[in-house]
C-alpha cells in the first residue's frame with residue numbers, strides 16, 4: 453500500500469479546517485438567533501402585566517402564548533436554514549445524496565424532531581429565567597441582555613441566581629444549556645455532511661481507502677479506536693462524535 457503524499461495529508465487537514473469553520477459559523481449564528489428569540493419572549497412576557505410570583509407561560513393570554521410559540525417556531529426554522537446551508541456548503545453537487553444523511557434518523561429521532569424538542573426545551577429554559585427576572589424585579593432590557601450573555605450556562609447567571617434558586621420557582625432541570633444541545637446537534641450533522649461529501653469526492657478520484665488520523669491531541673478512546681486504515685466500502689466512520697476533528701487521508705493505488 454502506497455503511503456499518502458504530503459500533499460494529500462495537507463489537503464485532508466485543510467478540509468477539516470474548513471469544516472470546523474462551517475461548524476463555528478453555525479454556533480455563531482445559532483447564538484445570535486437564540487438571543488433574538490430571548491429578547492422577543494422577554495418583551496412579550498414583560499408587556500403582559502402578570503404577577504411576578506411563580507411565572508408560567510400559562511399565565512399569559514392565549515394570544516401571547518401563541519406569540520411565544522411563534523417566536524420558537526421562527527427560531528427553529530432559522531436554525532434549520534443555517535444548518536442546511538452550512539451542511540451542504542459548497543458541495544452542491546452532492547445535495548441529493550447529503551439531504552437524507554443530514555436529516556435522517558439517528559438513535560431513533562430525526563434531526564427535525566430533535567431540533568423541535570430542543571427549541572421547546574429552550575422555551576422552558578427561558579420561562580425559568582424570565583420567572584426569576586420577574587421575581588427579582590430585574591428590568592426588561594437588563595434581563596434580555598443577561599440571558600443572552602449566559603446562554604452557555606443559563607442557570608449560573610449571577611444576576612438571576614437568587615431567583616432561580618428561590619423555592620418559588622419550579623422544575624430546576626439544571627442540565628445542559630440548549631445552546632450547547634442545539635450547537636452539538638447541528639455541529640455533528642454539519643460534520644457528517646462534510647465527511648460524507650469528502651468520502652464521495654476522494655473515492656471518485658480513485659482512492660481505495662483512507663488512513664484516519666487524530667486531528668487533535670485530546671485524549672479520546674473512541675477517536676483512537678477509529679484511527680488507521682479504512683477500506684472504501686467501510687467509509688471513514690467520521691465524525692466519531694460531535695467536535696471530532698480526525699482527518700481522513702485518501703490512499704491511492
Ligand SMILES: [Zn+2]
Pocket residue numbers: 675692693696697698
Ligand atoms: Zn475524532
